[in-house]
Amino acid sequence: MQQINHRLLIAYDGTGYRGWQVQGTAPTIQLHLETVLSQLWQTDIRIHGSGRTDTGVHARGQVAHFLAPARFKSPQKLKEAMNALLPPTIRIRKVDHPSLHFHSRFSAKGKEYEYRITHHGEGSPFEINYAWQLKRQLNTKAMQEAAQELIGKHDFAAFASNPGYSRETTVRTIYNILFTSRKNLLTLRFTGSGFLYRMVRNLTGALVRVGDGRLQPTDIKRILKSASRSQAPPPAPAAGLYLNRVYYRQIKNK
């Protein structure tokens, strides 16, 4: 039977999950999706995501695809069938049918991640799993100054948790790091050509050290140039991180 390509736009609350990728029978997002699809197609379906997310990391716009015979009258019907079977912490936002050439990971031109921080206060009881909660007030001006050092095409080896994990290049381009503040909530949005393993959490960890005064903005440049992970501060926790969007068209510098 002729196969067609199915693309899923997925949102999930990562709190109760062991990340995206299937690991035996551990509760992962990919396992839940594949279980539901295999039920619907009555045969094993394997999906391919745009990339992994770690335990506790959230997504508003993860993308995955799979090839399978057409089985539903419309993309909307498949979306409804999946949402009826999935746990409410995993939602299919959209289904469509790109060409057979489309691949969630290899076709991606870039990604947007968001990192949420609450600072300066006793913390919100509602944000425990959704933000990094810091008591001290951060100097966001110094953080923005430091962030400027990261914009552009650089070797981000110092901010990759597993530099030896792959032989691929550690050069990436960050187009933009957008800061927004509302009361005690600070949000950083990173747009780039791609991100190395734990890169956004490592960058945020370093920027927060600038914000609390333990590092100077100029230290970020030094750490970047060192290309050595041991020079950089520890990563920010998983709970504050969101995969907002995967871009499949060339991103213009915002």
Next chain:
Amino acid sequence: MQQINHRLLIAYDGTGYRGWQVQGTAPTIQLHLETVLSQLWQTDIRIHGSGRTDTGVHARGQVAHFLAPARFKSPQKLKEAMNALLPPTIRIRKVDHPSLHFHSRFSAKGKEYEYRITHHGEGSPFEINYAWQLKRQLNTKAMQEAAQELIGKHDFAAFASNPGYSRETTVRTIYNILFTSRKNLLTLRFTGSGFLYRMVRNLTGALVRVGDGRLQPTDIKRILKSASRSQAPPPAPAAGLYLNRVYYRQIKNK
């Protein structure tokens, strides 16, 4: 030893709790607070809240008080000590020392509750415990029209889940019901002289029936006039409800 009055401003995520009020050893907000205070004072401390909240109901501004000898150098120190011992889903936002005449419940002049609804979509994986998630799009204009019938001083017996629970009057004054919409999120803020048991959830349940077309705005007036709980639709679920604020000064009509 001379006792002074301690007032606590408390925020909590009600998700994991069996409501405010102590019920044996069940995990309630009051039990957690009393356990921590009894540890700090090395003697049994009993607190008095402005009112109960049900299982799963949240608070941004619950108020409670207790009498005890002065023990901390400043209200800030007590706040920090409590927050260090409490679970992160219960936070003390402020401590102060009102006069001995102050009573969290009897001194209250009014309250503000918030009810959050998501509508028109597949639901957000992040809102399961924090909003009532509805698939259909609500007609918020009709809901606002219906809400006008509720403003003012009325006998709200039709919207009290336990009208026989107390011999006190079921007359209350609603000063305002403020609607705000942002994308799929609809927020209703109820300000009133006081609210009967489950009144906000019962009012919201009825307003949503107007929003989805099963009731007309004029039906709300009829239900109110009936003063009979059996005439009114079932309550909205607990997860969408927040106690935002307790007023101790006379509220002006907003």
